[in-house]
Amino acid sequence: xxxxxRFTRYLMIAAIVLxxxxxxxxxxxxxxSGSQIDAVLxxxxxxxxxxxxxxxxxxxxxxxxxxxxxTQGDQVGIVAYTDRIEREKALLSIKSAADKENLKxxxxxxxxxxxxxxxxxxxxxxxxxxxxxxxxxxxxxxxxADGNNDFNKKSGRTQAQSDEEMDKALKEANASxxxxxxxxxxxxxxxxxxxxxxxxxxxxxxxxxxxTADDLPQILSEIFASHLDLNVVPVDSFTADGxxxxxxxxxxxxxxxxxxxxxxxSKPVEAxxxxxxxxxxxxxxxxxxxxxxKSYSLIKLLKPAEGDWTLQVKGVNRDKIxxxxxxxxxxxxxxxxxxxxxxxxxxxxxISSYLMSGGQKLKDSEQYRNMNASLLVKDLDSGKTEEIEMxxxxxxxxxxxxxxxxxxxxxxxxxxxxxxxxxTDAVTISAKGGxxxxxxxxxxxxxxxxxPLVPVIVGVLVLAALLAAAYYVLRMLKQANRGFVGQLVIExxxxxxxxxxxxxxxxxxxxxxxxxxHQLLQLAPELKETDAIIFKPGSNDRILLKNGSASTIEKSxxxxxxxxxxxxxxxDRITVSxxxxxxxxxxxxxx
Numbered sequence: 001x002x003x004x005x006r007f008t009r010y011l012m013i014a015a016i017v018l019x020x021x022x023x024x025x026x027x028x029x030x031x032x033s034g035s036q037i038d039a040v041l042x043x044x045x046x047x048x049x050x051x052x053x054x055x056x057x058x059x060x061x062x063x064x065x066x067x068x069x070x071t072q073g074d075q076v077g078i079v080a081y082t083d084r085i086e087r088e089k090a091l092l093s094i095k096s097a098a099d100k101e102n103l104k105x106x107x108x109x110x111x112x113x114x115x116x117x118x119x120x121x122x123x124x125x126x127x128x129x130x131x132x133x134x135x136x137x138x139x140x141x142x143x144x145a146d147g148n149n150d151f152n153k154k155s156g157r158t159q160a161q162s163d164e165e166m167d168k169a170l171k172e173a174n175a176s177x178x179x180x181x182x183x184x185x186x187x188x189x190x191x192x193x194x195x196x197x198x199x200x201x202x203x204x205x206x207x208x209x210x211x212t213a214d215d216l217p218q219i220l221s222e223i224f225a226s227h228l229d230l231n232v233v234p235v236d237s238f239t240a241d242g243x244x245x246x247x248x249x250x251x252x253x254x255x256x257x258x259x260x261x262x263x264x265x266s267k268p269v270e271a272x273x274x275x276x277x278x279x280x281x282x283x284x285x286x287x288x289x290x291x292x293x294k295s296y297s298l299i300k301l302l303k304p305a306e307g308d309w310t311l312q313v314k315g316v317n318r319d320k321i322x323x324x325x326x327x328x329x330x331x332x333x334x335x336x337x338x339x340x341x342x343x344x345x346x347x348x349x350x351i352s353s354y355l356m357s358g359g360q361k362l363k364d365s366e367q368y369r370n371m372n373a374s375l376l377v378k379d380l381d382s383g384k385t386e387e388i389e390m391x392x393x394x395x396x397x398x399x400x401x402x403x404x405x406x407x408x409x410x411x412x413x414x415x416x417x418x419x420x421x422x423x424t425d426a427v428t429i430s431a432k433g434g435x436x437x438x439x440x441x442x443x444x445x446x447x448x449x450x451x452p453l454v455p456v457i458v459g460v461l462v463l464a465a466l467l468a469a470a471y472y473v474l475r476m477l478k479q480a481n482r483g484f485v486g487q488l489v490i491e492x493x494x495x496x497x498x499x500x501x502x503x504x505x506x507x508x509x510x511x512x513x514x515x516x517x518h519q520l521l522q523l524a525p526e527l528k529e530t531d532a533i534i535f536k537p538g539s540n541d542r543i544l545l546k547n548g549s550a551s552t553i554e555k556s557x558x559x560x561x562x563x564x565x566x567x568x569x570x571x572d573r574i575t576v577s578x579x580x581x582x583x584x585x586x587x588x589x590x591x
Contacts, residue, residue, distance in 0.1 A: 037069060037227065038091060038137040040077040040125040043107075044145040045086055046116040052146040052187040053213040060295045061216035063104045065142070067291035067298045068224050068260045068326065069094055075137065076103055077128045081121035082113035083152055087557045088124060091132040097289070104293075116150040117157065118143070119166035122180065122199070126169045129178060139178050140227050142220070143199070146185040148192045170202050179205035181223045186211050217264050217296055218324070225326050230420045233325040240265075240315025244272065247323055249309040251276075251301075252419065253366045255357060258328040259301040267316040269297055276307025306366075325419070331367075332356045333415050333422035343431045347403050351375055353413040353424055354396035365394050373397035373415040380428070381407040403431045482537045484508035486570065486591035490520060495582040508543075511535075517576070517585070529580050541591045542569045552577040 041062050049058070066076055075091040089106050092099060125141045133139050151157045173180060180203040182196040193209050200207035206226060208219045218232075225232045236247045251259060263269055273281045273288065284290040289300040299311070315321050336352040343349065353373065355362040373390040390399035390413065397415060412426040487507045493500040506520045514537075517530040532548035547553055547562035554575045560566055568574070570591035577584050 036072065036074050036134070036137045038075040038129060038133045038139045039065075039069075040079060040091070040128050040141050041065070041107075042079045042081065042121045042125045042141060042143040043110065044082075044116060044118070044121070045080045045110050045112050046082045046146075046150065047112050047114055048116070048150075048188075049146055049185075050112055052185045053216075055213065055294075057213040057216050057295060058144050058183075058185070059107050059110070060293050061220040062142075062144070063107055063293055064217050064262065064291075064296050064298060065220045065224055066094075066100050066103050067300070068221070068262075069100075070258065070328075071096055071099070073134075075132070075134065077125070077132070078103065078106055079121050079124045079128070080110045081117070081124070083115035083117040083150070083155065083157065084113075084120060085124050085556060086111070086113050088128070089558050090128060100291070115152045116145075116147065117162055118145055118149060118195075119162040119169065123165055123169040126172050126176075126178065130172070130176065133176075138227060139176065140205070141173070141178065141180045142183070142223060143180060143196070144183045144185070144216075145196065146187065147190050148195075166199075170199065173203045177204075179203050179227070181205040181227075182207045183216065183219055183223075184209035185213060185216075187213070217262065218322075221262060221324055221326060228328065229422055230326055230328065231416070231418060233327070233419050235261075235323040235325050237320070237322045240269070240313075240317060240319045240321055242314070242317040244270075244312040244314045247311040247313060249311050249325060251304045251306050251309060252327075252370065252417070253364060254306050255329050255331055255362070255364065255367055256304055256306075256327050257302075257330050259304050260326040260328070261299040261301070261311065262324045262326075263297040263299070263313060264295060264322045264324075265297075265315055265319050266295065267319045268292075269316075269319075269321065270314040271297065271299065272312040273299070274310040274312070276305055276309060327419045329420055330357050331362065331420075331422060333413060333424045335411075335413050335424040335427065338411075338427060338429065341429050342433065343403050343429055345403055345406050345431055347431070349401045349403065349411070349429065351390070351399045351401065351411065351413065352396055353390070353415065355415070355422070363395055368392060368394060368396075371415050371417045373399075373413055375399045375401060376412050376414055376423075377401055378410040379405070379407050380410055381405075406431050408432060482513060484511050484535075484537050484543065485541050486543075486589060488520060489588040489590060491586040492521075493584045493586060495584060500586075508535075513537075521585075526581055527578070527583075527585075529578060530576070530585070533576065536565070538567055540569075542567050543589060544568075545574075550579045552579075 043058065043062065069076065071094055074094045076094065077091040078089040079085065080087045087110060089103070092103060094100060122141070122143065129139050149159060149162055180199050182200050182205065184191045184193055184196045186209050191209060196209070197207040206223065210216070210219065221232050235249065238245060249259065249261060263271065271283055273283050275281050281288055283299060287302045287304070289302070291298040313321060313323070332355070334354060334356050338349060355367065371392060373392065375388040375390055376385060377388065378385045388399055388401060390397040397413065401411065408428065408430045410426045410428050413424045415422055485508065487505050490504045490506060491500050514534055516535070517533040518527060521527045521530060529549050529551060533551065534546045534548065536544040536546070538544045544565045545562050545568055546565050553560055553562050554577070555572065568589045570589060573586070573588045575584055575586050
């Protein structure tokens, strides 16, 4: 008789085969959606930052970056490091203004600490994205540091160990297509610019350095724009006179999704807004969001009307005010398929490219009017890149490249105007073989037959039901006799007095299937609520935690959702804040 385990394996294989078409369909649609960001902000909070950035402008700049993000599901995580992780916040999906306030409040609570080890911060940021990044989003890391590593001699940590850890993190970042943007604060002239630049170069990010923290809001604006193929548009820079001063904000066309207006000043400002029809618009309102901080105000216009808006800004007399603008567009650039992929020296390759919006070819001539396009041709044999101007044909771009040598080439089109740019995917062609003037035609796509959707859905549902039943039976049989490894180190802190018990080491090898925290606490009556905190064995020497109590569970200073199951690996530390009494249980899992 076939075993349950083998039967389950067969069902899984069959289900995967049937589901492959659906997986591909989902991926294609995800790729066509608008760009969203998954960012981890990595902040050096060592004591040296108190000198480099005494007013914590770096924190303000990171908060401004958060405010520039949309509330349509962009994700942000935060890592504060010294020579260890001081505090961290896993990726939080931004779906409201309250989510942004949550992240900014976390930044405001960060404190300084001794020593510095940049590899620690970068490694943790890469791990956060590996654990929670959305495959359809654009991932990135922004690292803010002010100098070289400074190790605690008592720890025994060496530069070689740090370099090894950094190299491993960079390899993981490269494998995941994860750019690292570095910002170096060089207030004392000791910044290792080369080391930070190397991090960015190796991962496809960009590196910035500055002698003053005052430049950080501008740098963060440039990083935000660069990552989404946008440009920062300087709008105005003036000295306030204590009255309202008018600033023109021009929205070029109807394809603008958002207009981020950043007002940077050392003192608070007041602002009013007038739309292109001359009507006053409240700040904030349904289509206008407002965020304020000590050094900036950010006004976000959602799907703003085309035309000239008037921003009226009132600042403190003699205060310098800088106003920048970043537009966000729902636009991508596409190149028409080439006539062939194999050419000969002297052949001419005709190129056509156009903009896409919402999955459709853009027919808005106003959008094209102020745009320029160029064909970027990279000779893959020599490494040289040639830029050829393309013609703006009103609703697309046209150009021709004549092949110079019997080499391989990479072609892509870049189109831009002052507020944004877009690039097509690169196409590779070869001129290393074949007769003069010959090309290898691109085969037309075969007509696709209608997909048998209904039979597949029925089959998948039947298989899913069988699979679930078999899996449930197998899991119950295995779980009941599965053992644990390692031990839990437990301390109990009285929140009224601050007193803490000595560590208790509880070996787990005696337990099978599952146990609850109350058992480890010797069934103390006052700790009865921990009876609903369950531990189960997991794979790879890990344990699964399920919280059915009202207690709050935190890891690294942030609350974790363990109402279903939360995985703990060796070295993880958690705290359990009890609700019925003023005590906190500190737990560390060791293997």
